[in-house]
Amino acid sequence: MQFKCANCGGNVVYDPSDGHMKCMSCQSVDTEEVVTQEDSYSCPSCGAKLEINDFTSATKCGYCGAYLIIDEKITYPYGPDLLIPFRFSKEQATELLRKSFKDKLFCPNDFLSERTLENLEGDYIPFWMYSYDTHAVWDGTGEKRRSWRQGDTEYTEISTYHVHREIDIDFNQVPVDASIAMPDAVMDLMEPYEYKDLTKFEPKYMSGYIAETYNQPPDALEARAKSKIDLDTEQWLASTMSGYSALKPMQKVFDHKPTAREFAMMPVWRYVYRYRNKQYEYYINGQTGKVYGKLPKSTTKIWFSTTTLFVALVLLLKALQFLVEVF
Ligand SMILES: [Zn+2]
Ligand SMILES: [Zn+2]
Structure with missing residues (x-):
């Protein structure tokens, strides 16, 4: 599908600076009409063949620059449930990046003038969000020590206690990156997102951006969500058992009962530069403005x-x- 302007037929895209739809040709606001395409492999504006892969859910025509959404990749079973819409426009993100370059002490003087922009696009990165009701049981012994001195002798008294803890924790929307192309390390550095802004998915938010559906099903990535909540559960338990000099577990059971699995998309601005024949990539969290990327060193x-x-x-x-x- 494509969002077209009712006034001029131009491409209408989502503008994060005010949350409205804007025509790229005549700048009209909220004049969009949805045009569906017969086949997903060619551009409805110019007919050019689209370069898409199995995961592409939104793309840009390499020939005319129009943004398109691939219908079968935004509906069941591939469509997202939720997304965080872009909050920074391309111009705002570019300004953040320029500031970040200027602050870098060791960046070569000519980098800002000599670099050439290869690509600049807003990407929606697919995530699985896992929710659980966790019941954790910890049973074992705890030691407390008390030492004192009498004359030349030092005494230590060790008291052993039976320690039993049971806690219930609701884990809501634990995120795991579901894109193979996007390196996990980069996504880890882009986090955290403010998940309170998660919004029910609507195709209009994707117009003007590149997106992909999940690359792996939720079962394949669940282990990563569970290792995150295992760690959190350990920390919750530990916070209730302070004051012991040693703790020995006899029984430790974490039961994570799944309550929801949702497919969500997170916004990232991706910039690719070339400088002295080398390619550099920078990322900006499209919601919080956090910048990440490696600069050349002088x-x-x-x-x-x-x-x-x-x-x-x-x-x-x-x-x-x-x-x-x-x-
Ligand atoms: Zn227009
Ligand atoms: Zn086209």
Whole structure:
């Protein structure tokens, strides 16, 4: 499907700066009409063949630049339940990135002027959100020690207690990245998202962006959600058992009863630059504005900063010497 302008026939996209739909050609607001396409493999605007893979759910025509949504990838069983809509527009995200480059101490002076932008797109990254009712039981012994001295003898009293804890925890929407192409390490650094902004999915939020459906089914990724909540459960239990010098579990049972599995999409701006024949990628959390990416390092600047440090140390030593001579 495609969102087209009722006034001029141009492509209408979701504008995060005010939450309205905007025509890319005549700038009209909320004039969108939904046009469905017969086949998902060619652009309804210009007829060009679309470059999509098995997971593509929204794309941009490489020929005319129109944004399209692949109908069968946004409906059952591939469609998202929820999403966090983009909150930063392309212009706002570019400004955040420019500021972040300027602050980098070791970035080469000519990087800002010499880099060439290869690609700049807003991507919706697929996530599975797992919810559980957890019942945790911890049963074992705890030791408390008390030491004192009498004359030349030191005494230690060890008291052993039976410790039993049972807690119920509701885990809501524990996120696990369901995209193979997006490195987990990058997504970990993009987090956290503010999940209170999770919104019921509507196709309009995808217009103007690239998106993919989940690459793996929820069963395949559930182990990662469970290892996250195991860790949290351990911490909850530990917080109720302070004051012991040693704890020995005899029985530890975590029962995670699944209550919901939802497919959600999270917004990321992805920038690809080329500088001195090398490609650099930067990511901006499309909701919080958090920036992540590796910049090229300038060896000249690093040398300069080391020298400055050295000079300062020498001056300090000289000053100390002077003080010694005076007294
Ligand atoms: Zn228009
Ligand atoms: Zn096209």
